[in-house]
Every structure is written in C-alpha cells, then in structure tokens.
Amino acid sequence: MALEIDRVTKRFGAFPAVQSVSLIVAPGEFLALLGPSGSGKTTLLRVVGGLDVPEEGQLRFDAQDMTLTPARERRVGFVFQNYALFRHMTVAQNIAFGLDVRPSSTRPPAREIKRRVQALLARMQLEDMGARYPSQLSGGQRQRVALARALAIEPRILLLDEPFGALDAKVRKGLRQWLRTLHDEMKLTTIMVTHDQEEALALADRVAIMNAGRIEQVGTARELRETPATPFVRDFLDDTPSHAQGSGI
Ligand SMILES: Nc1ncnc2c1ncn2[C@@H]1O[C@H](COP(=O)(O)OP(=O)(O)OP(=O)(O)O)[C@@H](O)[C@H]1O
Ligand SMILES: [Mg+2]
Numbered sequence: 001m002a003l004e005i006d007r008v009t010k011r012f013g014a015f016p017a018v019q020s021v022s023l024i025v026a027p028g029e030f031l032a033l034l035g036p037s038g039s040g041k042t043t044l045l046r047v048v049g050g051l052d053v054p055e056e057g058q059l060r061f062d063a064q065d066m067t068l069t070p071a072r073e074r075r076v077g078f079v080f081q082n083y084a085l086f087r088h089m090t091v092a093q094n095i096a097f098g099l100d101v102r103p104s105s106t107r108p109p110a111r112e113i114k115r116r117v118q119a120l121l122a123r124m125q126l127e128d129m130g131a132r133y134p135s136q137l138s139g140g141q142r143q144r145v146a147l148a149r150a151l152a153i154e155p156r157i158l159l160l161d162e163p164f165g166a167l168d169a170k171v172r173k174g175l176r177q178w179l180r181t182l183h184d185e186m187k188l189t190t191i192m193v194t195h196d197q198e199e200a201l202a203l204a205d206r207v208a209i210m211n212a213g214r215i216e217q218v219g220t221a222r223e224l225r226e227t228p229a230t231p232f233v234r235d236f237l238d239d240t241p242s243h244a245q246g247s248g249i
Contacts, residue, residue, distance in 0.1 A: 001062050001156040001189050002027050003048065008057030010040075010047050017043040019213035020057070025157075025191060030183050031218075032200035033193045034236075035210030041193045044210070045159045048191070049076045061156060077155030079146045081162035085134040091145050092117050092130035098153040120148040123182070140171045147179070151186070158183070160192040164199075172196075176203050197237065209233050 003025040010018040018040045033041045046052040050071030059066045085094050095117045124144040164172040201221040208218040217229040228234035
C-alpha cells in the first residue's frame with residue numbers, strides 16, 4: 001500500500017510536535033524514521049495509525065483520504081517500544097486479539113482465526129509456544145509475539161516504534177535481519193522508528209531524518225551521507241560509528 005502524508009501538522013496546545021510534514025512511502029517500502037528525542041517520530045506514527053488526529057494536512061492510503069478514519073478501520077499494525085503483551089492471555093490469545101475483538105460482522109470464523117494464528121506462530125518460529133504465557137518467553141520471543149499480533153489483522157501498513165529498544169545488541173541484530181526478510185516475504189509497507197542509526201541504515205530502503213517536528217531529508221543511506229541537505233543531517237549522521245559506514249550499504 002502507498003502512504004501519502006501531505007503537509008500534516010499535529011499540535012499539543014500551541015506546541016507543534018509535527019510541523020507540515022510531507023512524506024510518500026511506496027508500496028513494499030521499508031522506511032526508517034530517525035531523529036533526536038522529542039523530534040516528533042512517535043507523534044507522526046500515531047497520526048498515521050489514527051491514534052492522534054492532525055490539525056492540518058491530509059493522510060492518504062492508496063490515494064484514499066484517511067485523515068479522519070478511526071484507527072480500527074485503517075488496518076494498521078502497531079508495535080511499540082517495550083510493548084506490553086496481555087499477561088493474562090496466552091501467546092495464541094495475544095496474537096488473535098485484534099481479530100477476536102472485531103464486531104461479528106467483520107470477524108473471521110473461529111477456525112480461520114485459529115489457522116491464521118498457527119501460520120503466524122510458524123512464521124515467527126514460535127510453533128510450540130502458543131499455549132505459553134508472555135512471562136514464560138524470552139525478550140526476543142515476546143517481541144516476535146508483538147509483531148505476530150500486529151500482523152494478524154493483515155495490516156496495510158506496519159508501524160514499528162523502537163520495536164527492539166529493550167533488547168541487547170546481539171538479539172537485536174538477529175531480529176532485525178529476520179524482520180527485513182519478513183517484510184519482503186509478506187510484501188509489507190513498513191515505517192520503523194529507531195534510535196540506532198546503524199540499524200536504520202542497514203535495514204531500510206530509505207531513511208527519513210526528523211528534527212524539531214520536521215523532516216529534514218529523506219533518502220537512501222548513501223544519499224544522506226553523500227549529499228546531506230542540511231547541516232543538521234550532516235552532523236547527525238557524522239555521529240554514526242565508523243563500522244556502520246563500512247558496511248557497504
Ligand atoms: N500527549 C502529549 N501532550 C503534550 N506534548 C506531547 C504529547 N506527546 C508528545 N508531546 C511532545 O511532542 C514532542 C514530540 O514527541 P514525540 O513523542 O513524537 O517525540 P519522539 O521523536 O518520538 O521522541 P523519542 O525519541 O524520545 O521517543 C515532544 O516535545 C513531546 O514532549
Ligand atoms: Mg518516540
């Protein structure tokens with residue numbers, strides 16, 4: 001699905017957390033959103049997901065205006081940092097949640113939900129863990145359950161806000177490669193917020209750099225490094241560790 005963010009502004013009181021942001025994400029694209037703390041990354045994702053309504057601008061999914069469409073009608077998959085699974089539900093019940101809560105007119109039959117959950121468990125390499133509770137899983141396994149839960153509704157766009165923030169570097173590296181493969185195989189359109197520049201540059205087709213509520217530049221890792229549009233972009237990427245620059249991406 002193609003996503004168009006067209007001059008979107010979201011204010012909290014008088015404070016513009018997102019200021020006239022325009023961005024087009026192509027069908028099947030994996031876009032990383034980078035920027036300092038407080039620059040508006042989460043707010044922008046919340047606007048796309050329908051958790052916040054912008055004061056100005058328009059959002060389009062495949063050219064269709066979605067600006068005022070309620071979140072549950074957008075078919076957006078969300079995974080947040082430190083994403084809390086429902087502790088009193090099993091892994092399988094967590095994954096099925098987004099389907100189970102649908103009104104009966106749009107809810108798939110129980111056996112179809114079961115089939116989807118089983119397929120997702122297999123894809124997440126969690127086949128035998130459907131009956132476990134979140135407390136019985138490792139951090140990386142929990143993150144994969146959170147992803148499976150987001151994918152169960154067959155989202156048109158996947159929004160990830162620091163999905164691996166709580167994990168150690170090694171687990172993170174394994175999971176991110178796995179996520180990119182999943183994105184390609186399922187033909188998802190994905191926006192992922194990360195603080196980790198190396199992760200963004202290694203994983204995404206394009207990277208958008210945010211600063212003070214605005215997008216300073218969008219481009220491939222190479223474009224951003226070779227032709228930074230603003231001093232901010234140049235300085236921000238200069239801080240990236242040199243081993244990431246040598247990765248050939
Ligand atoms: N509900 C809210 N009410 C008031 N101000 C808010 C609210 N949510 C966010 N803000 C402010 O909007 C700005 C952008 O916040 P946002 O959470 O989008 O930043 P971020 O880029 O995701 O930062 P981080 O990397 O720390 O997660 C911040 O200055 C924040 O304090
Ligand atoms: Mg945030």
